[in-house]
Amino acid sequence: MKSPIYNIIHTTCHTNWGGLEKRVLNESLWMSDKGHRVSIIAPEKTPLLQKAQRHGLNVHPMAFKRLSALSDYRRLIRIFNHEKPDILNTHGNTDSKIALPAAKKAHIPLRILSRHISAPVNGSWYNGLLYKKLSHYTFTTADYTKRHLQEVFHLSDHQVFSMPSGIIEPEHLNPKDDEREALAAKLNLASPTHFIGFAGRVSQDKGVDILLNGFHQASGRIPHHLVIAGTGETSYLHRLSQLARDLKIEDRVHFLGFQENVWPFYRSLDCKILPSLAGFEGVPQALLEAMYARCPVIGSKTGGIADIITHNDTGLLFQVGHPDELCKMILKTIENPAKTLERSQKAEKKVKTGHTIDIMGLKIIDIYQNHLGNI
Incomplete structure (x- = not known):
């Protein structure tokens, strides 16, 4: 039997370009390629909306600001009544x-x-309304988050799904x-x-300062250079x-700044490190990509x-x-190449x-x- 064709709308209030936005775009393009109609509603001139438009997806700019909440609500109802979607998937606090x-x-x-993200959600009455009444299902990107939401809102396995x-x-x-060698030439080394x-958003919650301190402790025993790919706040x-x-x-x-194509970067590394702080990560797409590229990983x-x-x-x-524990893991990765290769092969298979x-x-x-x- 032929699968039905669905009309799907995604919303997000986020304005950056990171794992969340990449997930929304990739999923939307996959669904579109399978014949489904997909629309994305997001703030105007954001990378997600611009990329979606270039790929031919249907887009609607929407502020998703606190001061525009009432007008956004009314406009959303008009869009929904006109487009008659089968599915709505929200991806941010404000747009949800x-x-x-x-x-x-x-x-x-x-x-x-x-x-x-894996940050805790409080069990307020309004959050309960969002997770138990206004939405039919919750998608998380990690089992950790799924278990937390089940505990807070008493959700069953049929209500919340881990979907990295x-x-x-x-x-x-x-x-x-x-x-x-190409990366060395690019850096004149x-x-x-x-x-x-490291690849991702260069920010405090990603623990990049921890990475520098851990690398410093290991640097006397290894000849490696540390390369950081991504953008962040100037300060x-x-x-x-x-x-x-x-x-x-x-x-x-x-x-290095932002890298549009991350695959050469991951292939150039002897180890990719994700030193995120507590409570912020789902299953990071950057980590999955590095593992696929047979790049040894530390997290x-x-x-x-x-x-x-x-x-x-x-x-x-x-x-x-x-950082002292990170240093030990760096040395364990670099100084034991046979075991490291075995782990990277298992990671690729996973x-x-x-x-x-x-x-997905x-x-x-x-x-x-x-x-x-x-x-």
């Missing part, structure tokens, strides 16, 4: 509070609230040595220079640069990071905020068999069909 009531008012048959972002597999991966690195980037100078490692720390033991990294099996974990865009998309379609088929 506006779009879910509007969707219920417009009688959208399936309403989903996606929770992308599926990666889009690259057409090919270049040899690691080639990408390492001699070959063979080796690298460990924090300046603090990191000053920290590198204070630690006297500035000649071995490099800030802090928090949120969804521990869902995807099994210590000493698919990677290494260290206690949040402890992603290929459980965390691709096709696997089919799981979501199954939920759509089970719900809408029973109405």
Whole structure:
């Protein structure tokens, strides 16, 4: 039997370009490729809306500000009544509070609230309304978050689903040595220079200062350079640069800025590190991508990071905020190449068999069909 074609709307109040926005776009493009109609409602001139428009998706600019909440609510009802979607999926705090009531008012048959981070949610009456009455299901990106929401709101396994972002597999991966030499040439460094690195939003909650301190402690025993790919607030980037100078490692720390194509970066590294602080991470897409690229990984033991990294099996974990423990994991990775290779091969298999865009998309379609088929 041919699968039904759905009309799907995603909303988000977020204005940056990170894992959340990447997830929304990738999922939308996958659904569109399967014949479904997809619309995205987000603040005007944001990277997500611009990229979605370039890909030919239907878009609606929406402020999603506190002062515009009433006008946004009324406009959403008009959009919903005109487009008659089968499914609404919200992705941020502010848009969920506006779009879910509007969707219920417009009688959208399936309403989903996606929770992308692992920060605790308080059990207020209004949050209870969002998670138990206004939405039919909650999608989280980590088992950690799923368990937390079940405990706070007494949700069953049929109401909340852990749905980590599926990666889009690259057409090919270049040899690691080639990408390492290309990065060294880009940074005007001699070959063979080796690298460990970070990719993502460069911010306090990602623990990048912890990374610099951990690298500093390990730097006397390894020849590697540290490369940081991503953007962040200017003040924090300046603090990191000053920290590198204070630690006297500035000649071995490099800030690359945003990288549109992350696959060459991951292939150039001997280790990718995600030192996030407590309570912020789902299962990070950047971590899944690195694992797919057979790049050894180290992560802090928090949120969804521990869902995807099994210590000493698919990677290494260290206690949040402890650069001395991170140093030990860096040395363990670099100084034991045979064990590190074994872990990276297991990590690649884990992603290929459980965390691709096709696997994620089919799981979501199954939920759509089970719900809408029973109405």
